[in-house]
Amino acid sequence: MGEIAERYRRHADAFERKVAAVQPDQWDNPSPCARWSAKDVVDHIIAMHGYMLPAGHSLSPAPDDPLSRFRSARADVEAVLGSELAHEESDTPAGRMTVADHIDQVVSDDMVLHGWDLARATGQDDTMDPVDVERLWAATSKIPPELMEKCRTPGAFGPGVEVYGPEVEVPGDASLQDRLLGLIGRDPA
Structure with a gap:
């Protein structure tokens, strides 16, 4: 679990820095993802965090700004990665796997790729x-x-x-x- 949790943390740190650097007037900027604004990219990443949680769990309530919502979703996923829940298996579109592997293969990697989208949309280093x-x-x-x-x-x-x-x-x-x-x-x- 250590390698997956560490990789997730690295990806979340990088994505969080990009979210924090978005200026208020940049949230509606178009992203390289067709039909998505900069805010839509962040909303997608937050939603994907919720999909990664084990059955019966949901994202914690958070203030309605992108940075606070991302930090809250991140804390929820990191709590799962640090618990026995990470070892539970479930069916996913890619087959049966542990919660930790699903987080690693989906949302952790998504933050790298969508971090590029967010950087491009807001003029940051991509x-x-x-x-x-x-x-x-x-x-x-x-x-x-x-x-x-x-x-x-x-x-x-x-x-x-x-x-x-x-x-x-x-x-x-x-x-x-x-x-x-x-x-x-x-x-x-």
């Missing part, structure tokens, strides 16, 4: 940690074509759920970060 880029590239580039097609199909995992957009071609000499972004449907340019 450089991802190279260690995370390598790990995400290794996992994402190995997704079987039929599953990748499902990930690119809006609604395939539930109403309104769109995992990846259509692949964006990037130059052959593009950085690994840009290749990863293109693979998941983001235009790094």
Whole structure:
């Protein structure tokens, strides 16, 4: 659990810094995610935290500002990662796994990718940690074509759920970060 909790903490720290740096007049800025503003990106990450909690648990009430809501959702997930609940298994769209593994594979990684979206929407540094880029590239580039097609199909995992957009071609000499972004449907340019 230590590695998963540590990775989650690193990703949450980086995402929280980006949320804290958003200026009040930037929340409505468009993001690289089609139809989403900067605030929508943060709202998505907060909602995903709630989906990661074990059955019967929900996010704690929080003040209605993005930073406070993120910090509260983060505290809820960190509490789960530090408890026996992290070892419980449940069925997920990717198969049966522990709560900790589900957090690691979904919301923890989501904070890296959507951190880029938030940074782009608000003019912040959008450089991802190279260690995370390598790990995400290794996992994402190995997704079987039929599953990748499902990930690119809006609604395939539930109403309104769109995992990846259509692949964006990037130059052959593009950085690994840009290749990863293109693979998941983001235009790094």
